[in-house]
Amino acid sequence: MRSYASTLTGGRADKGMRKFVQLISTYNLTFWKPKFVLHAINFNLEMGRAPCCSKVGLYRGPWTTKEDTLLINYIQAHGEGHWRSLPKKAGLLRCGKSCRLRWMNYLRPDIKRGNITPDEDDLIIRLHSLLGNRWSLIAGRLPGRTDNEIKNYWNSHLSKRLMKNSTAGNKSQCMGGSAGKRSGNKRKQKEDSDGISSQNGEAAAKIKIYLPKAMKDGDHTMSGLKTANNGGQGWGSNNEELDGLVCDLDSSPPNSLQNDIMLDDIFEEYQHLLKADGIMDSFVDSLLA
DNA sequence: AACTCGAGCAACCGCACAACG
DNA sequence: CCGTTGTGCGGTTGCTCGAGT
Numbered sequence: 001m002r003s004y005a006s007t008l009t010g011g012r013a014d015k016g017m018r019k020f021v022q023l024i025s026t027y028n029l030t031f032w033k034p035k036f037v038l039h040a041i042n043f044n045l046e047m048g049r050a051p052c053c054s055k056v057g058l059y060r061g062p063w064t065t066k067e068d069t070l071l072i073n074y075i076q077a078h079g080e081g082h083w084r085s086l087p088k089k090a091g092l093l094r095c096g097k098s099c100r101l102r103w104m105n106y107l108r109p110d111i112k113r114g115n116i117t118p119d120e121d122d123l124i125i126r127l128h129s130l131l132g133n134r135w136s137l138i139a140g141r142l143p144g145r146t147d148n149e150i151k152n153y154w155n156s157h158l159s160k161r162l163m164k165n166s167t168a169g170n171k172s173q174c175m176g177g178s179a180g181k182r183s184g185n186k187r188k189q190k191e192d193s194d195g196i197s198s199q200n201g202e203a204a205a206k207i208k209i210y211l212p213k214a215m216k217d218g219d220h221t222m223s224g225l226k227t228a229n230n231g232g233q234g235w236g237s238n239n240e241e242l243d244g245l246v247c248d249l250d251s252s253p254p255n256s257l258q259n260d261i262m263l264d265d266i267f268e269e270y271q272h273l274l275k276a277d278g279i280m281d282s283f284v285d286s287l288l289a
Numbered sequence: 290a291a292c293t294c295g296a297g298c299a300a301c302c303g304c305a306c307a308a309c310g
Numbered sequence: 311c312c313g314t315t316g317t318g319c320g321g322t323t324g325c326t327c328g329a330g331t
Contacts, residue, residue, distance in 0.1 A: 061325095062299070084316060100317075101300065136319060151320070152298050 059093045063102050067092055071099055072107055105146045112144025116153050124150055125158060 059067070074090035080103065083096035092099060105111070116124070120142055127138045135147035135154075142150065 060301075082316085095301095096316085097302090098300075104318090105299080133320065147319075148299080155321095156297055 058087075058095055060098070063106075067094065068102070068107060071103060075103060075107075101148075105148045110144055111146065116145075116157075120145065121153075121158070124154065125162070128154065128158070 063071075070090050070092055071086075074086065078089075083100040086092075086096055086099050087094045090099070094102075123142060124138060127141060131137050133151075133154075135151040139145050139147040139150050
């Protein structure tokens, strides 16, 4: 379903590739021989439906430091919202959705980058056992964490680990799907078949903590963002105006005792709610209220 | 050194719903 | 009430990189 530009680049093209794809798109250079280009173009034409961000000339893929700066500056000056018109006003060649995603997941000053702590890990597992794949709700209970981050963490770490545990013996019933208020919609409730079980915190006993990867391409923000929380090197030398944000992030080490206590408190609060109501739906409703 | 493979994760997609006129 | 627009969300994709062979 992706546009051919996205298909080509996988959404992570470097600047050169992006430019190249743009040219192909703009000038309809279907005579271009490389097989993957023709395949991609055919793919796009056959799909019929234009993607939401199909405007020719809009960038896709990784954000550059320059784009990040533009976005941050604009939001700091005008605030969030009006994502559709924001790119144009901010001077970005991105679709509004892309801007929103970038801001929500990476540029917001309150984002906490870095490893998921064992306590967060444990809380995610417990909340997921209650809420299912409702990542935004789970993220809302983990200060500084985004739904995307938690979703990725779950898919790449926790689900496998829990699956391993459950196949080892105690495969308890899945509670995830039942909690979803959107259970009637078209979205696949994949957790229903995932065998996700309500494991206790023991699953988190042996946790492999991953350091954020440093991206090779210095032009991309990732390197700066990721190292910001690790080595405290900020946004990179060409991005001094962003240092303030990074300082805020650095000032709250994810492993602090205070943070651990807060996470425990959050979960305790949920348990109380659960006991009070006795019904899972009531609990979920209380979160939604 | 070259190659393969899998993990990790940023970013995109489409759908659902809310807000608005 | 209805159509349009904007926003939020969960699922999915595919690139990058490191480990293994």
